[in-house]
Amino acid sequence: MKPLGPIPAGYAALGGVLAVDGTKVTELVEQAGSTPLFVYSSALIRARVASLRAAMPEQLALHYAVKANPFGPVIALLAELVDGFDIASGGELAMVQAAGIAPQRVSFAGPGKRDAEIEAAIAAGVTLNLESEGEASRALAIADRLGLTPRLAIRVNPEFDLKGSGMKMGGGAKPFGVDAARVPALAREVIAAGAEWRGFHIFAGSQALDAGAVIETQAQTLALAAQLARESGAALPHLNLGGGFGIPYFPGDLPIDVTRIGQALAKAFTSLPEELSQTRFCLELGRYLVGEAGVYLTRIVDRKESHGEVFLITDGGLHHQLAASGNFGTVVRRNYPVAIASRFDAPVAEEASVVGCLCTPLDRLADKGGFPRAEAGDLVAVFCAGAYGASASPSAFLGQGPAAELLI
Numbered sequence: 001m002k003p004l005g006p007i008p009a010g011y012a013a014l015g016g017v018l019a020v021d022g023t024k025v026t027e028l029v030e031q032a033g034s035t036p037l038f039v040y041s042s043a044l045i046r047a048r049v050a051s052l053r054a055a056m057p058e059q060l061a062l063h064y065a066v067k068a069n070p071f072g073p074v075i076a077l078l079a080e081l082v083d084g085f086d087i088a089s090g091g092e093l094a095m096v097q098a099a100g101i102a103p104q105r106v107s108f109a110g111p112g113k114r115d116a117e118i119e120a121a122i123a124a125g126v127t128l129n130l131e132s133e134g135e136a137s138r139a140l141a142i143a144d145r146l147g148l149t150p151r152l153a154i155r156v157n158p159e160f161d162l163k164g165s166g167m168k169m170g171g172g173a174k175p176f177g178v179d180a181a182r183v184p185a186l187a188r189e190v191i192a193a194g195a196e197w198r199g200f201h202i203f204a205g206s207q208a209l210d211a212g213a214v215i216e217t218q219a220q221t222l223a224l225a226a227q228l229a230r231e232s233g234a235a236l237p238h239l240n241l242g243g244g245f246g247i248p249y250f251p252g253d254l255p256i257d258v259t260r261i262g263q264a265l266a267k268a269f270t271s272l273p274e275e276l277s278q279t280r281f282c283l284e285l286g287r288y289l290v291g292e293a294g295v296y297l298t299r300i301v302d303r304k305e306s307h308g309e310v311f312l313i314t315d316g317g318l319h320h321q322l323a324a325s326g327n328f329g330t331v332v333r334r335n336y337p338v339a340i341a342s343r344f345d346a347p348v349a350e351e352a353s354v355v356g357c358l359c360t361p362l363d364r365l366a367d368k369g370g371f372p373r374a375e376a377g378d379l380v381a382v383f384c385a386g387a388y389g390a391s392a393s394p395s396a397f398l399g400q401g402p403a404a405e406l407l408i
């Protein structure tokens with residue numbers, strides 16, 4: 001048997017069935033009318049934001065990276081809970097606008113912004129995190145044509161990366177941001193052109209579980225920002241410190257110690273270099289805020305044996321949960337937390353693989369895990385489905401179409 005990932009806190013059995021916020025998932029599926037279904041818990045999202053706020057220095061603003069989960073009701077809920085929103089496309093801009101979020105709370109990073117996206121962002125008053133000198137000239141020209149003052153920040157490609165992070169976004173040659181050495185010249189140019197200067201965005205990696213690595217990266221980020229501000233010859237109004245807080249997906253993963261990070265940051269804030277004494281700081285987080293608050297529910301359609309192995313074949317699959325299948329940025333396939341939701345407190349009785357309904361061997365949601373005996377009609381839960389699930393999976397593959405989504 002292969003181990004399964006750790007089921008996040010906050011899920012319990014009710015009459016033998018997995019419950020989310022005190023409601024059985026069988027009832028939630030009935031309410032939604034079909035499987036597969038993503039259920040997101042507003043109580044778990046609220047609790048996560050509250051405990052994070054309690055751990056972090058008060059003056060640190062909290063931003064949500066919309067790409068983790070752009071479901072409208074989730075954005076609307078977070079609009080009440082966080083200070084800012086980081087978007088990465090014109091499509092996400094439209095989503096935050098539809099949620100009625102004030103443009104002053106929004107910043108737009110992402111390489112390859114089209115002219116039309118830059119124009120929409122400037123017209124709305126959203127901060128652009130410039131990813132290159134070329135993008136800076138396009139933004140300035142577009143703002144000039146519109147007769148508007150653009151709000152501009154520079155995304156810095158630092159020389160360091162977040163150690164142990166699942167996805168490295170800084171260090172060496174990267175399509176993201178402007179190499180640190182060229183940032184002061186660009187900052188001077190943008191400021192001289194009359195833009196509203198919004199400072200730096202330094203994002204060094206993602207999915208880190210080691211607080212020590214995050215603390216080290218944040219210290220490097222503060223030092224780099226101070227140096228670049230000095231070399232730019234301008235006060236730094238704002239610094240986006242990045243984020244990268246991970247969640248435990250796999251066997252042996254432990255939650256990140258945000259209390260330690262908050263303490264280190266509070267200490268750093270008491271002895272900031274002169275260049276950062278007037279700066280406002282934010283963290284931008286995606287999966288840490290919403291990932292563990294979501295569960296993907298799919299129904300077993302068939303149970304079969306092949307060469308002595310049991311396969312539980314579901315009506316869902318990698319077209320909704322690409323990451324759980326191991327095909328979204330993982331090197332070695334390991335099991336996500338997966339359970340038989342309709343027999344949530346039953347003991348392990350057999351080894352089985354949970355697969356999807358797609359005609360590809362890649363479509364495996366759990367490989368040789370230990371489960372209670374399950375039959376066609378039972379519900380399977382894939383946890384950690386609140387981020388990079390519905391919107392980061394190829395739902396058009398094999399004509400399957402998207403899963404239903406529900407925020408409760």
Ligand SMILES: *Cc1c(COP(=O)(O)O)cnc(C)c1O
Nearest residue numbers: 065068203206207244285286287
């Ligand atoms: C993807 C991304 C995030 C969110 O990453 P998480 O791992 O979900 O927290 C934040 N900032 C930037 C710039 C990103 O590209």
